[in-house]
Amino acid sequence: MNTPKNEEELDLLISKPSEQLIEAVRNMQGDITIVGSNGKIGLSMSCMAKRAVDAAGVNKKVFAVDKEGEGRKKLEQMGIHTISCDLLDIAQVKLLPVTDNVVFLAGRKFGTAGAESLTWAINLLVAANCATHYKGSRITAFSTGCVYPFVKAETGGSKETDKPEPVGEYAQSCLGRDRLFEHYALTDNTPVLLYRLNYSTDLRYGVLYDIAIKIWNEEPLITGVDFFNIIWQGDVNNYALLSLQKAASPAEVLNITGEDILSVKDVAEEMGVIMNKPVQLVSHGQDNSYLNDASKAHQLFGKPSVSSKELIRMQAEWIMHGGRGLNKPTHFEVDDGKF
Numbered sequence: 001m002n003t004p005k006n007e008e009e010l011d012l013l014i015s016k017p018s019e020q021l022i023e024a025v026r027n028m029q030g031d032i033t034i035v036g037s038n039g040k041i042g043l044s045m046s047c048m049a050k051r052a053v054d055a056a057g058v059n060k061k062v063f064a065v066d067k068e069g070e071g072r073k074k075l076e077q078m079g080i081h082t083i084s085c086d087l088l089d090i091a092q093v094k095l096l097p098v099t100d101n102v103v104f105l106a107g108r109k110f111g112t113a114g115a116e117s118l119t120w121a122i123n124l125l126v127a128a129n130c131a132t133h134y135k136g137s138r139i140t141a142f143s144t145g146c147v148y149p150f151v152k153a154e155t156g157g158s159k160e161t162d163k164p165e166p167v168g169e170y171a172q173s174c175l176g177r178d179r180l181f182e183h184y185a186l187t188d189n190t191p192v193l194l195y196r197l198n199y200s201t202d203l204r205y206g207v208l209y210d211i212a213i214k215i216w217n218e219e220p221l222i223t224g225v226d227f228f229n230i231i232w233q234g235d236v237n238n239y240a241l242l243s244l245q246k247a248a249s250p251a252e253v254l255n256i257t258g259e260d261i262l263s264v265k266d267v268a269e270e271m272g273v274i275m276n277k278p279v280q281l282v283s284h285g286q287d288n289s290y291l292n293d294a295s296k297a298h299q300l301f302g303k304p305s306v307s308s309k310e311l312i313r314m315q316a317e318w319i320m321h322g323g324r325g326l327n328k329p330t331h332f333e334v335d336d337g338k339f
Contacts (some may be wrong), residue, residue, distance in 0.1 A: 001013070001306055001310055001314065003203075003313070003314045003317040003318055003321070004203070004314075004318070005321075007204070007323075007324065010202070010203055010204070010323075011044065011047070013234055014044045014048075014202060014232075014233045014234040014237065015044045015045075015047035015048040015051060015234070015237065016048070016051065016234060017048050017049075017051050017052035017055060017238065017241075018238050018305070020238075020242065020301065020302065021048075021052050021238050021241055021242055022052050022055045022056050023056070024052075024241070024242055024245060025049075025052040025053055025055075025056045025058065025060070025241070026056035026057070026058055028058075028060070028100075028101060028244070028245070029100050030060070030099055030100025030101055031060050031061040031062070031063065031097075031099040031100060031101065032049050032053070032060060032061070032062050032063070032099060032101045032102075032103070032241075033062075033063040033064075033065060033096070033097070033099045033101065033102045033103070033134075034046045034049060034062070034063070034064050034065065034102075034103050034105065035065045035066075035087070035102060035103065035104045035105060035106055035130055036065070036066055036087075036104065036105030036106035036107070036142075037064035037065055037066045037071070037075070037082070037105070038064075038066035038067065038068075038069030038070075038071050038072070039066070039105055039106075040200070040202065040205060040326065040328065041105055041142075041200060041233060041236060041237065042064070042066065042105045043071040043074075043075070044202075044233060044234075044237055045103060045105070045236075045237040045240060045241070046062060046064040046075055046080055047074075047075070047078060047080075048234075048237045048238065048241065049062045049080075049103075049241055050062045050075075050078050050079060050080050051078075052241065054079075061081055061099075062079075062080045062081065063080070063081045063082075063083060063096075063097060063099060064080050064081070064082045064083070065082075065083045065085050065087075065096060066084070066085070066087075066106075067084060067085070067086060068084050072084075083096060083097075087106050087122075087126040087129060087130065088121065088122065088125055088126060088129070090129050093129045093130060093133050094133060096133060098133065098134060098137065099134075099137060100137055100138060101137065101138050101244050102130070102134045102137045102138065102139045102140070103139075103140045103142075103240055103241065103244070104127070104130055104139055104140065104141040104142060104181075105142045106122070106126045106127075106130070107122060107123050107126075107142065107174070107177070108122040108123060109144075109170055116169045119169065119170060119173050120169070120173045120176070123173040123174060123176065123177045124173060124176050124177055124180060127141070127177045127180045127181060128180050128184075131180060131181055131183075131184035131188075131190065131192075132184065132188075134190070135184070135188045135190055136188065136189070136190055137190065137191075138191045138244045138245075138247040139181065139190060139191065139192045139193070139247055140192075140193045140195050140240050140241075140243045140244050140247060141177070141178075141181045141192060141193065141194055141195060142195045142197060142240070143174060143177070143178050143194045143195055143196045143197070144171070144174050144196060144197060144198060145158065145196050145197065145198035145229070145255065145257070145290045145291070145292045146166065146167075146170065146171040146174060146198070146290055147164040147166045147171055147174050147175045147178060147196065148162055148164055148165065148166075148196075148290065148292070149162075149164075149165035149167070150167070150225075150288035150289060150290060151288065151289070151290075151291050152287050152288060153226070153227045153261050153263075153287065153289070153291065155291070156261070156291075156293050157229065157255075157257075157261060157291035157292045157293035157294075158255070158291060158292055158293060159255070159293045159296075160196075160253040160254065160255055160296060164178075178194050181194060181251055182194070182250065182251045185248075185249045185250055185251040186249060186250055186251075189249050190249060191247035191248050191249050192247050192248070192249065192251035192252070193243050193244070193246050193247040193248070193251065193252045193253075193254055194251055194252065194253045194254070195239075195240055195243060195254055195256055196253060196254065196255045196256060196292065197231075197236060197256040197257065198228075198229055198256075198257055198290055198292055199228065199229060199230050199231070199257070199330055199332060200230075200231060200232075200233045200236045201230045201231065201232055201233060201311050201315070202233040203314060203315055203318040203323060204318075204323070204324055204325055204326045205325060205326045205328045205329075205330070206230065206233075206315075206330060207228050207230055207330050207332045208230060208267070208271075208311060208312060208315040209315060209319070209325055210329050210330055210332060210333075211264065211267055211268055211271060212271050212275070212315050212316055212318075212319050213319060213325060215268060215271050215272055215275055215277050215278075215279055216275055216277060216319050216320070218277060218278060218280070219280070220280040220281075220282050221264075221268055221279070221280060221281050221282065222282045222283075222284070222333065223264050223281070223282070223283050223284070223285060223332075223333035224283075224284045224285055224333050224334060225264065225285045225288070225289040225290075225332065225333055225334075226263060226264055226265070226283060226285035226286075226287055226289060227261050227262060227263055227264065227285075227287075227289040227291060228261075228262055228264065228289060228290070228291070228332050229257035229258055229260070229261060229262070229290075229291055229292050229294075230257065230258050230260075230262065230308060230311060231256065231257045231258040231294075231304055232258075232304060232305065232306035232311060234305065234306070235258075235304040235305055235306065236256060238301070238305075239256055239297055239301055240256075242300075242301050243297075243300075243301075246300065254294075254296060254297050254300075255292040255293060255294045255296065255297060256292070256294055256297055257292040257294045258294070258304050258307075258308055258311075259294075259298065259303060259304065259307075259308070260308045261291055262308055264281070264283065264285070264333075265281055265283070267312055268281050270312055271312060271315070271316045274312075274313060274316040274317070274320075275316050275319075275320055290332075
């Protein structure tokens with residue numbers, strides 16, 4: 001894949017639906033709601049859902065639900081129905097249209113340290129509000145690989161059957177969110193799929209951006225982990241919308257990431273060569289990292305459309321050509337669960 005020249009090209013790439021998704025939407029019953037549509041992933045996923053509906057030639061509505069945000073005008077121009085809602089307010093949630101298909105992306109991670117109560121409120125109360133409101137709908141609920149324990153690279157990453165052992169209050173609150181959706185999947189017979197993701201790459205943010213910008217600015221890259229996973233955001237969006245058909249009661253669990261376990265050292269050195277910049281790596285890692293084994297998802301929906309090697313090159317070129325960043329670091333280098 002060629003590196004996009006600007007953000008307009010990038011947005012088109014990460015919201016382009018696959019032929020598999022277009023066919024799935026053609027056969028899908030009911031409308032689609034994206035809850036948390038104004039976040040990093042929600043905007044492009046809403047666009048992909050609408051593009052898939054249009055390409056399939058079906059009469060389905062796409063609803064984008066969130067607080068007011070800068071992306072709302074763009075979504076409305078595409079024909080997406082935007083709804084402003086404080087998801088912590090159950091009275092407002094009860095006014096939302098109920099659709100057969102819901103992708104739930106609402107959550108809080110960064111800024112947890114020092115504001116733990118707000119993180120717990122957003123990650124649990126919002127989940128409970130939406131799970132009860134969308135009772136009986138197919139729900140893909142975004143989760144995180146951070147609910148698993150740190151593992152060594154040679155394990156191949158955590159599997160869906162592994163026992164969660166969250167480190168820190170952010171990860172604990174995410175497991176709490178998962179447990180709430182599992183509860184409502186059982187008590188209300190709501191089909192749910194827990195979508196355990198790490199880490200999405202959009203070129204404006206992600207682990208690769210965090211590494212590349214340090215190298216480009218000739219700053220030390222200090223990390224507490226030695227390995228990581230990545231996946232192209234276009235594939236994240238595609239898999240999420242496809243996974244609606246796999247939602248079940250009891251809830252299904254699906255790990256989402258790329259095929260490779262990448263070394264921080266190797267990726268940094270490769271980017272240094274591409275950028276013709278020195279690499280200053282300071283690693284305090286103990287060979288333990290958040291790593292996912294996503295082979296189940298790849299068997300269900302096919303392998304990611306963009307390889308890790310392509311993403312590394314694209315990320316380096318994006319920054320070299322002056323591509324904008326969102327100033328939203330992943331904190332992938334954190335090894336104590338404090339975000």
